[in-house]
Amino acid sequence: MSSMGVAVDERIKETSKLRKALIRPELGAIVGTIAVFSFFIIFAGDSGMFNAQGVLNWSTVSAQFMIIAVGACMLMIAGEFDLSVGSMIGFAGMSIALISVTLQWPVWVAILLTFALCIAVGALNGIIVVRTGLPSFIVTLAFLFILRGFTIFFPQLIERRTIIGGISERAEGDWLAPLFGGKIGGGFFNWLADMELIGVFTRGTRMGEPIVNGIPMLIVWALGLMVVAHIVLTRTQFGNWIFAAGGDAQAARYVGVPVNRVKIQMFMFTAFCACVFATCQVMEFGSAGADRGLLKEFEAIIAVVIGGALLTGGYGSVIGAALGALIFGVVQQGLFFAGVESSLFRVFLGVILLFAVILNTYIRRIITGER
C-alpha cells in the first residue's frame, strides 16, 4: 500500500465517532445491565442486596456464569455449541475428588490431571465435530450424557456414594489449591471492618472478624478469563480466525484460515473454562457431587445470547457475554432480595432472554445493514 492511501481510503464509508461508539455487539447487554441494576436499586435497595455480603453474593454467582459464558462465547463465535459444559463441571469435580481423596494423590496432581483430561475430552468433541461434519449440537449432547453417566458411575462403583467429601483437608498446604479456592484482599476487608464500613460476626468462633473476608479467586478467574479472551478476540490474528471460522467456514478456508484447528482449540478452551469452574467449586466447598453443574450449559448459552452473540456464529463479543452473565446472576439473586416468589424466576429469565434477543437483533440489523 502506498504512503498516501493510509490516511483516507475512499472505499471505506465514513461513520461518526458517536455512532461507532454506540453500534457494537454488547450495546444490548450494556443497556440491559443498566436497566437491571436500576430496577433492583429501586425495588431492593434496602434489603441487604447492596451491602458487602449481598454484593459478594451476586458477584460470586455472576462470576460463575461468566467463567463458562466466556468459553461458550468464543466457541459460539467460532460457529459451534458445547452442550456438555454442565456435565463436564460435574465430571471434573468428581475427577479431582477421586484422584485426591480415593487415590490419596497430592491435590495439585489431581488438579493438573483433571485439566489435562477435560481439555482432552474437549479436543475429542472438536475432532469428532470437524471430522464427521455432524452438528456440534448432537455430538456434545452425546457427551452431556456420557460424562454425566461416568460422574455417577465411578464414585458409586469405587466409594458407594455420589458425594465425595474431605477434599478441604487434603488441600491444606497444597501450593496449587489456593489459586482456585482461596481469597485475596483479606487485609483490605479487615481494614474496612475496623472502619465499621462492613459488618462483623457477632458470635461464635469468628466473632469480631468481618463477614466478608476477601474476594474469592472465582471472581479473579472470571475477570482474568474475560480480559484475556477479549484481547485475543479483538486484537490478534487468531481472533480474526475465530470470527472467520464461524462466519463462513468455506470462505475462511479459501483465504488460508486453519478452520478445523481453530474450532478444535475453541472446544478445548470451553472445556478448560468448565474445568476452572469445577475446580473453584470443589476447592471452595470441599466436596464433589454427581449432580453438580446440571443445566449449566444452557445458562452459559443464555448469558452469551443476552450478550449479543449470534447463535449461528461469526458475531459476538466477550464483554457482552460477561455482561450477560452479570445480568443473569444479578437477576437470579436479586429477585430473592426483592421478595419475589422463587418459582417466578424462570418467568423473568424467559422475558429477559426474549427481550434481549429482540433488542440485539435490531442492533445487529443497524450495524450490518441487513434487512
Add this chain to the structure above:
Amino acid sequence: MKTTIKTIAVSAVAATALMGASSAMAEGERYVLVSHAPDSDSWWNTIKNGLALAGEQMDVTVEYRNPPTGDLADMARIIEQAAASAPNGIITTLADPDVLSGPIRAAVESGIDVIIINSGTPDAARELGALMYVGQPEYDAGFAAGQRAAGDGISSFLCVNHYISSPSSTERCQGFADGLGVDLGNQMIDSGQDPSEIQNRVTAYLNSNPDTDAVLTLGPTSADPTILALEQIGLAGDIYFGTFDLGGDIVNAIRDGVIQWGIDQQPFLQAYLPVIVLTNYHRYGVLPGNNINSGPGFVTADALDLVAELAGEYR
C-alpha cells in the same frame, strides 16, 4: 418496534404487580426456608403449605427458596444470600455437610437463628450451632422398616432410588437392608427422576430378578411410576411393597392393598414447627429443650381417611 415497547410495558406492569403483592405481607419477624429439592419434586409442596400456614397463624413473613435443579452448590449460594438479607431465622436442610456447613455456620455466627430440618442429624445440627433439628433420622427409619419387613418374611428387595446424589436417600436403602439383615449389594437402582424411565427400570429389574420379594421406593417420585410398573407386569398386590413418604397415588395404593405401608415423616411438621418455635423464641424467649422427631410413622390401610383427604396438601 411498537411490539418491543409493548413487551417492555407489559413486563414492567407485571413486575410492579408482583412487587406490590410481596411488600403487602404482614409486618413482623421474617423467616426463610431453604430446601435442597429441585423444582420437579412435588413432595415439597407439603412443606410449602406447612410453612405458609405457620406464617399465617403466627403473623410472620415466610419465604421458601430452593435450587431449581437440586444442585447443592447453588443451594449454598442461596443460604449465603438469605443470610445477607438479614432475616430473623433460617430454616434449612443439611443435604451435604461439606457444602452447606460453611454457609450455615456463617449465618449462625452473623447472628441469625438456624433450625435444621429434614436431611441431617441432631449431632450435625448441634455442631453447626443450630437451635435444633426437626426431622426423621433416615437410617433409623429405614432400619425400622427393614425390621418390619423381616417380620413379614422378606429376604430380598429392590430399592428404587430416584435421588441417588443425596446421601440420605442411600441411607434409607442401607438402613432397610441392615434391618432385613441382608447385604444391600446391587439391590439399589439409580432410577432418575423421569416417570417413564423409572417405570421401565423397575420393570426391567423385576423381569431379570424374578425372585425379588419386596420393593422399596423413596417417595412419590419413584413410588407412583413403580405402582404403574407393578400393575403392568401383574405384580401389583402380589409383591411386598413399602414406601417412604406419602402422596395422593400412594394413599390410594395403600387402600387398594398394592402398598403395605408408607413411612410418613410428616413433612408438614418440619416446616410448621420451626416457624412456631422460632417465633415464640424471638417473642417470648422460650425454646423446647430437645430435637423434634417428626417421624417415622407407619401409615397402613387402617385409619386412612384423614390421610387420604389431605395427602399431597398437608400429609
